[in-house]
Amino acid sequence: MRLFVRIVERRSFTVAAQDIGVPRSTVTQVIKQLEERLGVRLLQRTTRVVSPTLDGEAYARRCIAILAEIENAEGAFGGAKPKGVLRIEVQGAIARHFLLPGLPDFLAMYPDLEIIMSEGERWVDVVREGIDVVLRYGQLADSDMIARRVMVMHRMTCATPAYLERFGKPEGIDDLEGHRMIGLRSLTTGQLAPLQFAIRDDYRTITLPAPVSVTGTESYLATALLGFGIFQVPHFHAKKHLATGALLPILPDNLPPSVPVSLLYPPSRQLSPRVRVFMDWATRRLGNEGS
Structure with a gap:
């Protein structure tokens, strides 16, 4: 399910394999077995892109919800801390001034997290590009993203x-x-x-x-x-x-x-523990720092 969802999000077998950390051949075999077991075609493949069929889109939505429940359930036992890769898109000046100075303390609290932080001023397609959280400065464009305002800059x-x-x-x-x-x-x-x-x-x-x-x-x-x-x-x-x-x-x-600063995430994803702890930490840090 994780492999399949990542392929749908990234539109690429190769990129999904890199994200998950498995060989490209493994991804191909897993999707073949999944389609045979379900008895439906989940993905359409062309020379340039991979896209879900209608059945694939429906199955992906169910997978996202199921995976979030599994992650929440596993994290509730034994004091387990969030783990895995967290992909963040930020505007550089905000990251350097507000986030990076506190990042050592955050990773000390959650040593099993791996942060992949990209900088940019453009509006990204978070689902297609595999981004978990976006930190944005300024008035937000109309979108279906869920936004949490964390501070106002003067x-x-x-x-x-x-x-x-x-x-x-x-x-x-x-x-x-x-x-x-x-x-x-x-x-x-x-x-x-x-x-x-x-x-x-x-x-x-x-x-x-x-x-x-x-x-x-x-x-x-x-x-x-x-x-x-x-x-x-x-x-x-x-x-x-x-x-x-x-x-x-x-x-x-x-x-x-004054201009707001907001954290955004896709509505199609329930907040995983790793996303939740980052958003809570970033909200406290930016709120305490002020402008």
Whole structure:
């Protein structure tokens, strides 16, 4: 069942074999025996991809529920701790600042867990790519994923002293004419994110000329430190540069909106013990760290 579910999720015999840790030939033989025993065809194979039949989709859903029950049942005896591989997709800056410093303590509590952490800004197909949990910064796109909000990050508007010396320090939003911004471009739409400023009970969006635009948060900060323009960033990301004077806050009376950080997982999967302990730990850690 585990092999079959992983093939359905990964759409590949070879990748599923690597995930489970068995030879490719074993996977082929197991699926052949399973289909013969059930008397139905579970998978459709082409030269490029493996996909479930209608019977295969129905059987996979039942398998997922059964496997989750088995894992919960086994974990309830003898003080057994969660074990196995946990695949996590995160945005890099959040992982480096909030998760990685506490990871040694987490793995000390659960030494039988293996963490595979991938970084990315794009929206991933968690089922197809075999991801258990996703940690995301920002407003969430519409999806059927189950989301747990774990913290809210406060943002600010900054620029370098050299940039402000050249273009002047704006005292209000109307003073932004003639200024430039660092462009943060969406990987999915290609659009630049505008600057946002609080005005009483509302927000005003402004798009300034962007001599440089990037798609990653680390490049966004690095480009801003070179003095190319104004930018908006979570406080934690700019904190050390504010302390050294490399960045200066501007327009403190018109802060950009705060942004949520969320943990997401597929609704098709019941939370396994390893996923549950990670989500609980990450929720406590991010909640305690704050922004």
